[in-house]
Amino acid sequence: MTDTAQETSSERGLARVAQSLAAWTEKWFPDAYVFALAGVVLVAVAALANGSSPHAVVDAFGDGFWDLTAFTLQMAMVVLTGYVVATSPPVARLIDRLATVPRTASSAVSVVAFLSMSVSFLNWGLSLVFGGLLARAIARRTDLRVDYRALGAAAFMGLGAVWALGMSSSAAQLQATATSLPPALLKITGVLDFGDTIFTWQSLLMCAIITALTVAIAHFSAPRGSAIKTAEELDVDIDDQPAEVAPRSRPGEWLEYSRILPVLAALMTLGWLVSQLVTKPVLTVVSSLNGYLLVFLMLGLVLHGTPRKFLQAVNLAVPATAGILVQFPLYAAMAAILTEAEGNGGLTISEHLAEFFTNIGGGGSFAVVIALYTVVLGVFVPSGGGKWLVEAPYVMQAATDVQMNLGWTVQIYNVAEALPNLVNPFFMLPLLAVLKLRARDLVGFTFLQFMFHLPVVLLLVWLLGMTFDYVPPVIPTP
Structure with a gap:
């Protein structure tokens, strides 16, 4: 076969489809903050159209603006702790070892996709940086020619496929933490720990199916032959040099360069964790967002060794x-x-939406409609936790009205919420900084994943939802 024929052949199939989709999203999508601003304006206009007074709308806007202060900090800490752990020297050494495992270009892309999703079950922020660094480590191999764009897209699969089905799921963490739930939502759902959401066998099975599907698509869509574009051909510098830490220059800096305080802080954290596990149910402990963040923060501190290295990360x-x-x-x-903001008849927009979803009825139709609604809204509101707080009051009220299991409703949201990440490149930004690529270099591959994931997700939420019984919410007493 001639070189030209080989190139034509290698550009066919899934790889060619992926590459043909690459530029559209980056060209037409504005920054996610613009979507958030536009969303506020749109909701305000909708409230006015519903009969709310301007006074009621602006009061709701101002009074509610800081309702998520605690949760905002918690979600920022998920990203920060994941980044710090992923960039620690022990994890860097692990990444270098893992990079030597694949033997072919396609298997290299598959391995990155699988490991990024596996790590994402623990922490999606960790997954982004871990996957990006693994992609770079594989790209540095001189004995293997791999498409760097496909590696980068595979590194994003932790966030683009299964992140919300894992332990750092914003919606699941929020629902398990009474102090982070807005009072209006708490009255509808009560507290739902991980045993009601991510650790149900249905959710774990769904996660496994989507993981297998994603790995298969990544494998078969990876460019081959002369269609491969390496990091060097994309003019990307992939030489990772560890950041230098300035030497100690004065006596007062001694503790900054010592492992004593990190070890003592870690021992205190370990003692607290043991105490929690002894005195409380395991699922209650692992569902605690504050506890989860404490453990990851201390883990990052210990892995970096000294306060100075930790603070640099x-x-x-x-x-x-x-x-x-x-x-x-x-x-x-x-x-x-x-x-x-109450409108005509004393009803809010949330109550109107809850009535609309209730009229759909229960069972598979409710699950499919909620999933589709979540996907569409997620394209314009790229935030798992923030969007859940917008969506949850009326979705969970409707779920209660039609007697849909509330924990499964959270998981319907979670699995559907990940899909827009394959289209809207907002959450790619930290990964792109690691890879030194543009969004359009990856979006063609991720959009291809979206085309396969959507029908599979809709089928799964419909079929698996039939295995649940309705459990009335338990509302905690004040």
């Missing part, structure tokens, strides 16, 4: 939290307008 991680910090207050304001 934190400084690098902080920019990745910017989107969360400025967007979540807008989502809180949207939720407040939806649930507090």
Whole structure:
């Protein structure tokens, strides 16, 4: 076969489809913050159209703007702790070892996809950086020619496929933490720990199926032959040099360069964790968002060894939290307008939407409609936790009305919420900084995943939803 024929052949099939989709999203999608601002305006206009007074709308906006302050910080910490752990020396050495495992270009892409999704079950922020660094490590191999764009897209699969089915799921963490739930939502759902959501066998099975599907698509869509574009051909520098730590220059810095305090802090954290596990149910402990963040933060401190190295990693991680910090207050304001600004007949937009979803009825039709609604809304509101607070009041009220299992309703949201990440490149930003690529280099591959994932997800939420019984919410006493 001639070189030209080989190139034509290698560009056919899934790889060619993926590459043909690459530029559209980056060209037409504005920054996610613009979507959040537009969302507030749209919800406010909708409330006015519903008969709410301007006074009620602006009061709801201002009063609700800071309702998610605690949760905003918690979600920023998910990103920060994941980044810090992923960039620690022990994890870097692990990544270098894992990079030597694949033997072919397609298997290299598959391995990155599988490992990024596996790590994402623990922490999606960790997955983004871990996957990106693994992709770079494989790209540095001189004995294997792999498409760098496909590696980068595979590194994003942790967030683009299964992140919300894992332990750092914003919606599941929120529903398991009474102090983070807005009072209006707490009265509808009560507290749902991980045993009701991510650790149900149905959710774990769904996660396994989607993982297998994603790996298969990544494998068969990886460019081959002369269609491969390496990091060098894309003019990307992939030489990772560890950041140098300035030497100690004065006596007062001694503790900054010592492992004593990190070890003592870690021992205190370990003691607290043991105490929690002895005195409380295991699922209650692992469902605690604050506890989860404490463990990951101390893990990052220990893995970096000294306070100075740890703080250096934190400084690098902080920019990745910017989107969360400025967007979540807008989502809180949207939720407040939806649930507090009463219109004609004394009904809020949230109550009208709950009535609409209730009229759909229960069973598979409810699950499919909620999933589709979540996908569409997620394209324009790229935030799992923030969007859940906008969506949850009326979705969970409707689920209660039609007697749909509330824990499964959270998981319907979670599995569907990941899909828009394959289209809207907002959450790619931290990964793109690691890879030194543009969104359009990856979106063609991720959009291809979306085309396969959507029908599979709709089928799964319909079929698996039939295995649940309705359990009335348990509302905690004040």
